[in-house]
Amino acid sequence: MTTDSARTGFAGALRALGGDRGLFREVAEIYLADAPLLLTRIDQAARDGDTGELVEAAHKFKGASGAFGASPLFDLALELERLGRRKEQGPRLVTIAAALATAFVTFRQALEEEMQRGDSHDG
Numbered sequence: 001m002t003t004d005s006a007r008t009g010f011a012g013a014l015r016a017l018g019g020d021r022g023l024f025r026e027v028a029e030i031y032l033a034d035a036p037l038l039l040t041r042i043d044q045a046a047r048d049g050d051t052g053e054l055v056e057a058a059h060k061f062k063g064a065s066g067a068f069g070a071s072p073l074f075d076l077a078l079e080l081e082r083l084g085r086r087k088e089q090g091p092r093l094v095t096i097a098a099a100l101a102t103a104f105v106t107f108r109q110a111l112e113e114e115m116q117r118g119d120s121h122d123g
Contacts (some may be wrong), residue, residue: 009071010024010111028111031064032108035065036104038057039061039100042057042058043097046096051083061073062081077100079096080093
């Protein structure tokens with residue numbers, strides 16, 4: 001996810017929150033706390049072939065990421081959710097889960113930078 005595309009997603013999320021940067025920060029902090037837990041659940045479910053858990057965790061991650069306009073994260077989580085619903089198992093799931101985790105690292109950095117930018121505008 002490029003910085004420009006992330007900023008576009010963040011602008012949309014901020015608009016959805018009525019332009020309230022404080023609320024944006026609160027929501028972002030919750031997301032940043034919850035996302036790693038969901039990624040762990042996704043990875044473990046992919047490795048274990050637990051399609052029910054995969055569907056649930058991927059669906060939650062997809063929704064949370066979508067709220068920030070994180071299209072790459074949304075798309076990968078959607079793919080995992082679809083594969084889980086079809087009861088697919090195997091290394092493909094693990095590969096996609098790893099790609100999702102990698103994409104999250106990049107997105108997290110962009111979101112943290114946006115939060116810092118917001119802090120500089122608040123004070």
